[in-house]
Amino acid sequence: MKALIIGVPGVGKTTLLRKAVEELKEYKIVNFGTKMLETGKKEGIVENRDEIRNLSTKQEKELQKKTAEKLEGKKNILIDTHLAVETPKGLLPGAPKWALEKVKPDKIILIEANPESVRKRREKDKTRQRKDFRIDPELHQDLNRSYATAASTLTGALIKIINNEEGKINKATQKLVETLKK
Ligand code: AP5
Numbered sequence: 001m002k003a004l005i006i007g008v009p010g011v012g013k014t015t016l017l018r019k020a021v022e023e024l025k026e027y028k029i030v031n032f033g034t035k036m037l038e039t040g041k042k043e044g045i046v047e048n049r050d051e052i053r054n055l056s057t058k059q060e061k062e063l064q065k066k067t068a069e070k071l072e073g074k075k076n077i078l079i080d081t082h083l084a085v086e087t088p089k090g091l092l093p094g095a096p097k098w099a100l101e102k103v104k105p106d107k108i109i110l111i112e113a114n115p116e117s118v119r120k121r122r123e124k125d126k127t128r129q130r131k132d133f134r135i136d137p138e139l140h141q142d143l144n145r146s147y148a149t150a151a152s153t154l155t156g157a158l159i160k161i162i163n164n165e166e167g168k169i170n171k172a173t174q175k176l177v178e179t180l181k182k
Contacts (some may be wrong), residue, residue, distance in 0.1 A: 002104065003180065004079050004095065004157070006148065007111035008140040009133060010122035012164045012172070016111060017080055019173040024180055032081035032094070035070060036063040050129040053087045060085075060092060068099035078180070079103065083147035086135050091143065095151050105157045108148045109179060112141050117166040 007013040017029050033049050040046035040063055045055060052060065071079065082094040095103070113121075115137040122133075135143075145161075152159050160179045164172040 003107040013111040035067040068102040072102045084143040
């Protein structure tokens, strides 16, 4: 089983995934941004993950393509990624048709939260540079649903939405674990 785990930056998807795999040992987390970063570093075009979205569109798509190709044929992976990547040039689809054809997800799981909670989580998390996000989390979550619908239609993947309520990470983790077990 392969799932795309989607959520606006700072919604908590990485934190949730790490907790979920403590219970689901058969799954491996693949952070798509980390894979893109590894390749980008080797090529000398980026130094940190927050620089990826400031690359040229051509470079960014090239990194996406190389990363999607590495995931072809892999089983039992949870892919921590984005469907609507905010870049200075406009929204970049995180999973365009050619990437979906390589990855072939069975499920698309959208992690959502109250937009105000997302803003606060971004402010509190000093490990990241998320100040360049202009799109309101509410609109971004709506856009994610639209991209997810399109990706689901193209691949036949099921969609599940999980609310990561403020201070209730364990409740959201349990919902994610149940979804992945089904
Ligand atoms: P990516 O690697 O996905 O970023 P990330 O490190 O996963 O982090 P996010 O910014 O998405 O945050 P998160 O939702 O995981 O939140 P977290 O768990 O940290 O992406 C990096 C870059 O790679 C992207 O910007 C893009 O450029 C590129 N990229 C990735 N995929 C791509 C693609 N397909 N195509 C093109 N480019 C791509 O949590 C945040 C904080 O909230 C933490 O402090 C946590 O403790 C707290 N928190 C979590 N849950 C709760 C809760 N319930 N209550 C209170 N606090 C909570």
